Amino acid sequence: MKPWRQPGFWLPLLLVLVGGGVALVLRKDTLREMMFTLLMYVALASSLNILMGYTGYVNFGHIVFFGLGGYTGFYLISQHGWHLIPAALAGGLASALLAALLGLAVLRLRGAYFALATIGINEAARAFVNNFGPFGGPTGLFVNFAVYREYGGAPQALWLTYTLMVLTTLIVVGLSYWIKNSRFGLGLLAIREDEDAAMVMGVRAPTAKTLAYVVSAFFPGIIGTLFFFKNGNVEPGDAFRLQMSIEVLVMIMLGGNGTILGPVLGAAAYERLRGYLLTSPLFKSLHLAFAGLALLLIVLFIPAGLIGWLRRRFPFLRRWLE
Amino acid sequence: MILQVEQVSKRFGGLQALQDVSFTLPEGQILGLIGPNGAGKTTMFNVISGVYPPESGRVIFRGEDITARPPYEIARRGIARTHQVVRPLNELTVRQNVMVGACFGRERLSYTAAARIADEVLGRVGLAERADQLAGSLNVAQKKRLELARALASRPYLLLLDEVLAGLNPAEVASMLDLLRQIRDEGVTILMIEHVMQAVMNVSDYVIVLDYGKKIAEGTPREVANDPRVIEAYLGDPKLAAGLLEGREEG
Ligand SMILES: Nc1ncnc2c1ncn2[C@@H]1O[C@H](COP(=O)(O)OP(=O)(O)O)[C@@H](O)[C@H]1O
Ligand SMILES: [Mg+2]
Numbered sequence: 001m002k003p004w005r006q007p008g009f010w011l012p013l014l015l016v017l018v019g020g021g022v023a024l025v026l027r028k029d030t031l032r033e034m035m036f037t038l039l040m041y042v043a044l045a046s047s048l049n050i051l052m053g054y055t056g057y058v059n060f061g062h063i064v065f066f067g068l069g070g071y072t073g074f075y076l077i078s079q080h081g082w083h084l085i086p087a088a089l090a091g092g093l094a095s096a097l098l099a100a101l102l103g104l105a106v107l108r109l110r111g112a113y114f115a116l117a118t119i120g121i122n123e124a125a126r127a128f129v130n131n132f133g134p135f136g137g138p139t140g141l142f143v144n145f146a147v148y149r150e151y152g153g154a155p156q157a158l159w160l161t162y163t164l165m166v167l168t169t170l171i172v173v174g175l176s177y178w179i180k181n182s183r184f185g186l187g188l189l190a191i192r193e194d195e196d197a198a199m200v201m202g203v204r205a206p207t208a209k210t211l212a213y214v215v216s217a218f219f220p221g222i223i224g225t226l227f228f229f230k231n232g233n234v235e236p237g238d239a240f241r242l243q244m245s246i247e248v249l250v251m252i253m254l255g256g257n258g259t260i261l262g263p264v265l266g267a268a269a270y271e272r273l274r275g276y277l278l279t280s281p282l283f284k285s286l287h288l289a290f291a292g293l294a295l296l297l298i299v300l301f302i303p304a305g306l307i308g309w310l311r312r313r314f315p316f317l318r319r320w321l322e
Numbered sequence: 323m324i325l326q327v328e329q330v331s332k333r334f335g336g337l338q339a340l341q342d343v344s345f346t347l348p349e350g351q352i353l354g355l356i357g358p359n360g361a362g363k364t365t366m367f368n369v370i371s372g373v374y375p376p377e378s379g380r381v382i383f384r385g386e387d388i389t390a391r392p393p394y395e396i397a398r399r400g401i402a403r404t405h406q407v408v409r410p411l412n413e414l415t416v417r418q419n420v421m422v423g424a425c426f427g428r429e430r431l432s433y434t435a436a437a438r439i440a441d442e443v444l445g446r447v448g449l450a451e452r453a454d455q456l457a458g459s460l461n462v463a464q465k466k467r468l469e470l471a472r473a474l475a476s477r478p479y480l481l482l483l484d485e486v487l488a489g490l491n492p493a494e495v496a497s498m499l500d501l502l503r504q505i506r507d508e509g510v511t512i513l514m515i516e517h518v519m520q521a522v523m524n525v526s527d528y529v530i531v532l533d534y535g536k537k538i539a540e541g542t543p544r545e546v547a548n549d550p551r552v553i554e555a556y557l558g559d560p561k562l563a564a565g566l567l568e569g570r571e572e573g
Contacts, residue, residue: 183433186436187426189411189414189418193411194409196393200371201422201476202425202476205394
């Protein structure tokens with residue numbers, strides 16, 4: 001199976017590349033800002049999908065890795081003068097390390113117990129950062145304008161950040177495909193379907209799901225660093241928003257849990273819709289209620305999400321819609 | 323001896339599901355494990371495959387103590403099993419189900435090699451045309467064959483079969499028994515729990531009988547069928563007793 005000959009592989013990548021590339025070609029700031037947010041959600045959803053969609057562990061704390069990894073990367077840039085690229089990688093590694101440690105403890109829990117524990121982790125992380133001096137406590141951290149000199153000015157720095165966001169998204173989506181069609185991914189899917197039966201067949205479930213958690217946590221660390229660098233500051237309220245975790249979860253469910261294209265389309269669709277709702281005064285304060293309602297409707301009526309539904313309805317599209 | 327079970331006891335709350343059970347399996351044979359409902363047969367499989375740790379006793383597989391090791395360690399050493407109540411990975415295809423066995427069993431094949439072996443094994447159990455279907459869409463008889471295919475794909479030394487004949491019609495039973503003999507002749511040792519008495523008496527080289535968690539008899543099918551303790555154990559269950567007697571006539 002050569003992946004590049006499978007439409008299911010290149011279709012999602014092509015979507016990301018074209019969607020992300022237009023802003024690079026046109027060089028329009030507003031388009032770049034819009035696409036940055038959109039790609040950020042695509043990448044967050046795709047990375048959460050590795051744990052939630054493939055392994056079957058519902059995680060309400062995905063944003064912890066965005067927050068803590070982002071804080072780590074931003075701290076290295078603003079306090080130690082690191083360049084964005086190594087700082088973002090360090091942010092990813094910090095998140096991955098945290099996931100490895102947490103995984104040993106919380107991945108023993110199953111089903112609702114795991115999901116509840118992940119909410120606890122989010123709140124604990126926020127409380128920790130609020131009281132952690134080096135990260136600036138409740139006020140957070142800022143970058144000094146002089147930092148941009150290294151990149152040839154603020155606009156250049158922003159374009160670089162955006163380019164890295166496009167790249168990161170491409171890597172997450174490509175990796176999603178690769179994992180799903182690998183031995184490792186097969187073990188994860190088996191765990192999702194029946195963890196005990198999978199272990200009887202030889203799947204080393206504790207190791208496999210910890211690894212899934214680590215991979216899934218690595219990318220939000222990078223994304224968080226890019227996001228906070230773009231904003232120029234980070235504070236606890238922005239870094240650990242439980243509602244963001246929930247929205248990413250809704251995106252996956254909307255597009256199709258466990259599929260590759262699903263999180264891409266789900267994130268894009270939800271993000272556009274939310275953009276619309278946020279500008280309408282009626283929904284401005286209600287958009288989380290909307291997320292909850294959307295989740296309810298999806299779970300009740302299209303539990304397989306858009307892609308899952310299309311695959312079932314039109315089997316000849318399966319090669320395209322993975 | 324490929325497997326030695328020594329003085330294994332397992333209790334569930336107040337229920338002694340297994341009590342000091344010992345037996346050994348010589349390599350390359352088909353062994354029947356029989357006994358009335360609730361005798362502890364499935365529990366024995368769960369202890370051997372690492373699903374439950376026993377309270378006491380040991381399980382030795384190919385000279386190594388595997389008692390209470392995690393199930394995936396035991397699977398990798400070459401023990402594969404089927405479940406009495408089938409456990410298909412519903413949202414995966416039939417082929418993917420079998421590939422799990424091949425990828426994570428004794429040979430730990432690569433993804434592509436596993437896909438090849440899966441198709442081969444599916445052909446053997448008669449599920450080849452179903453390979454791309456979701457496992458959840460199979461009927462119960464097909465799911466039983468899928469259980470067997472997954473176990474076979476892992477290329478085990480020892481195969482534990484928990485009532486794979488239940489629910490099959492006589493023709494299907496006959497073809498399944500042929501397949502089991504064939505597998506044995508390839509050198510795989512088989513321990514099978516069975517309720518279809520003629521079948522187990524017919525195909526087994528040796529039979530072990532459990533009742534209320536204790537081993538009450540063992541021997542060749544003929545010896546066991548003539549054992550007064552075995553007949554007594556089955557008297558509570560007239561249908562099985564009749565089956566046992568039929569088995570004796572044939573054996
Ligand atoms: N997980 C369990 N928890 C409690 N009791 C169990 C469990 N598994 C089996 N048992 C009990 O142990 C006894 C033996 O069961 P089992 O081994 O399934 O019998 P068999 O397979 O011979 O019909 C039965 O009384 C059953 O109810
Ligand atoms: Mg049983």
